[in-house]
Amino acid sequence: MLGRYVAPDRSGRKFTDLDGIVPDIVTREAVVAIGERVADLAARGAPLSELIDVSPLVDDQAAWGTLRQQPLEAAIEEHLPYLRAVCFRPAARLRSTNRLVPVARMRTVTPPSIVRLAAHSEDWAALRPDGVRPDRMLSPEREVEVDLYENRLAARLVDESSRYLAGRAAQIRGIESMFSGIEHYIDDIAGRHWKSGLRLWSLVGELFDREDWQELARLRLAEVELLRTAVMALRSSPVWAGVNRRAALGSALRSTNLLASEDRYRHVAELWRELVTSRGADQSANALMKQAERWVAGFDGFCWVLVVRAFDELGAVAVTPVRVGEPVTYSIGGTTMTLRPSTGSGVLLLEQDSAPVMRIVALPHALSASGNADTVSTQLDALIAAAPELPTLVLYPGTQEERQKLPEAVRLRTYESPGTPAPQHRDLMLWPMPVSPLEIDSVIRLARTVRWLVEQPRLTSYPHTVPCGAALAAELAAKWDWLVRVPAGVAVIRIPAPHERAAAETFVWANRHETARFRGRGSNVAEMETLWQGIERAVADTLDLTRCPRCGSSPARPERALEPRGGSGFRATCGDCDAAWESRSCASCRRTYPVLVTAGPMIEFPDGDRIDRRYGIDLLAAPCATRDRIFICPWCTSCGNETASPNCVRCTATV
Structure with a gap:
């Protein structure tokens, strides 16, 4: 769906006038230079490491x-x-003109003077039997003309x-x-x-x-x-x-x-x-078209560099050596993701377990360049109206200086990400994100988006459920507090100690029985094996929750690092980098989302640029502008502090 919207721009038909559509000449030249380097690497099949070494910033020559x-x-x-x-x-010239002046200043009476006086009685001073006594008349004069x-x-x-x-x-x-x-x-x-x-x-x-x-x-x-x-x-x-x-x-x-x-x-x-x-001497339509094509191709390559840099910033490792232009599979935090570039279309596809999870579209249209709030809002409305079925991140050229000139509500809409949507977002599947070769934060905000894709499924799957019969589930939950009964069976809410795990395994195997015709029952060996395999898998997934999303380290005593909260949420801490993360349930939409706890409130207006500067990549869901322990639901954009602080600068920002 989004491709139908951006196709007219990408084909060049709207680039006959580049003003207002593309950014300033510095950004343009830097992006084109980066894009040409990427195109050269792809043409000669260079290894991926050379693409990572391409700087996404303005180089020495351009600066x-x-x-x-x-x-x-x-x-x-x-x-x-x-x-x-x-x-x-x-230099000037004298030109003749008729000017309405008092009679005392008259020098010459001309026919236009008589015609004007006859038609305008308001210029008469008095009416006499033999005529009128004029008060004002048109006088021919000479004046200096500089036009x-x-x-x-x-x-x-x-x-x-x-x-x-x-x-x-x-x-x-x-x-x-x-x-x-x-x-x-x-x-x-x-x-x-x-x-x-x-x-x-x-x-x-x-x-x-x-x-x-x-x-x-x-x-x-x-x-x-x-x-x-x-x-x-x-x-x-x-x-x-x-x-x-x-x-x-x-x-x-x-x-x-x-x-x-x-x-x-x-x-x-x-x-x-x-x-x-x-x-420029050549301003023909053909020359402008070629200039637009270079800009579009350059912006595609620039966005490609940013995405590859974002994976590298998070410590992702390519599973197998690849060349520039080929799909690359990354191993990142125990998750395998594939970045699949599409040459010439400006679209990068992210896949997890062969299933697409996000599409990254390079839109070479400077949405915020006009500086006019109404124009920017109209363009964003047209972009969002595409309503893509697959989660889509739209990268467009934009600078912080442009966004800071816009009203707060529009500024929030110009920079969104899956973890930090604008208040009016409301379950949309598209996020516009500005990027620029003049801002190193472009890499940071993309890395934060990739981190969200990796960590959100892992941290919101708690508690892990194992299906089993109701009677057996009740018995398991009654014997061990690390298992709780849920409608589908049992769920693991904490990491069991080795002796607890061994006791549970003994109990499950004790419930096995072979086929007994005289008792009228069949074998349940396969069912018990499936149950215990499910419990072991749930324990392993729960253990994986203790892996730090910030530094990637795992604790020596994981059972102490994970703290269950209310049966549906958890909190974990890292002993290496002192990070804390947890899952929370939104009071409005009841959906679960992960947070990476940080210290201190935002203080300033929490737009995307200030989030970049304050948190870098160490953020999942956006914090409240007034309370550091309250977060904003990334699904419905509701703030947990709305009722306590109705005057929040973010929540009250309206278009």
């Missing part, structure tokens, strides 16, 4: 290309004094230059923010267990090596902002206020005397030519 002075910047700086002179002392073609060029240059410099400032600010987060990422990874975040160190190390670039980015940003301020000052000039700025000028310059012979206007013409050149 330097952004930070260095662009030709149009140099041209604006060179020609700005002449543009300022034109704007404040423009010339050459001045319109100057005004358009002011608008286009300020817009271009604002975009350049945003690009440099994005590069600077990526470098400025080095200390945060170092502190974040250092606070994790040594088994987690190993690959993330390499990404941070790459940023740390470029730390001197942060100062370069600051200096370049200051230069661009200073230049933009000087250009913006021209908006108070007579030219900018006195010409028709909406007039169609085209791109080719007309040959006029002013542009050819007047020194100031020659510089205006040169700046105009540089502006046209910077936009």
Whole structure:
């Protein structure tokens, strides 16, 4: 179903105008460069390890290309004094006009003056027997007109230059923010267990090596902002206020005397030519189509790198050596998952035990780039209307700066994941997730999604049930407290000690009997064998609950690490990394969900970006914004703190 929605975008028919559909030029060039590297690896059948080594961040070449002075910047700086002179002392011409003035200021009476006076009695001072005594009349005058073609060029240059410099400032600010987060990422990874975040160190190390670039980015940003301020000052000039700025000028310059012979206007013409050149000479539909195709293919490869990096961040190991482009089977936390790429379609399929569990779609449409809440909401509504039957994660290009400008309710909708849905999600099977080569958090949020897929089935299957007869189930539950009676048989609620397990096995085997015709009963040996095998399997699955979802270690005394809670839930702790995890039942929908307990409330508004920064990959279900021990149900999005704190900033966020 989702493919029907994204097909028009992916075919390129909607990319005739790239503005508003694709992100800024820095993101575009970085993504295309990453995609070309991935395409090269797939074409030559490189091993998967080379794909893991591809950095999902802006590389040195792209960053330097952004930070260095662009030709149009140099041209604006060179020609700005002449543009300022034109704007404040423009060439003009005199034109005739009729202006309504008091009679005392009249110089000449013309036929239009008589016609106007005859038709407008309100301009009469008095009515006389021989005529009228006028109060006001139209007087022919000469006025200065600055609305010339050459001045319109100057005004358009002011608008286009300020817009271009604002975009350049945003690009440099994005590069600077990526470098400025080095200390945060170092502190974040250092606070994790040594088994987690190993690959993330390499990404941070790459940023740390470029730390001197942060100062370069600051200096370049200051230069661009200073230049933009000087250009913006021209908006108070007579030219900018006195010409028709909406007039169609085209791109080719007309040959006029002013542009050819007047020194100031020659510089205006040169700046105009540089502006046209910077936009690109070839703007044909065919060129735009090729540009769009490169962007779409690049974004597919970029998302592929992010997913592979996410598995690697969680410590997943490829079962067998594979090459780039082939399906890869990972072993992660006792679970086997297969990542199946589909070349050219932008879809990655995740399978568990040969059954698809999630589809990851690369949508190369910048949903939040417009910055308009209504536009973003409309696009999200259209996306969600696809209603996929298989759980689908939609990756789209978006930056934190774009999302922070949106209202809180819309901001929550622009970034969702299976464990942290927006309040209005309500059992939908689709989650939009922004990614960017300027944000290392893109890897973190994808890794958290993969962790949810792996851990949610394992941690919500408690208690494990073993089917058996009602009488035998009652007898087993009466003898051992680690077994409880359930409608289908018995369930294991805790890990039995070795002597408890041996006693239960003896009891089960004691209930075996062979066929006895004189007693009118058949053999139940197969039934007892199945029962005990089921109990052993349930005990093994319950034992697996003590494996830490954070660092992957298992306790030396698992029977002490697992604590049953109310028969339908449990809590476990890790002695290595001090993590705690448990299963909880939602009071609204009664469904069970897992949580990874962390210390301290969110304090700030709990959108996806702040969750990334505060918890990293160490999160399953989102915590309440006001109470750290209360969590939000990922199925129905109900918060357990709604009744106690009706003024929660998250729960009360509405569109």
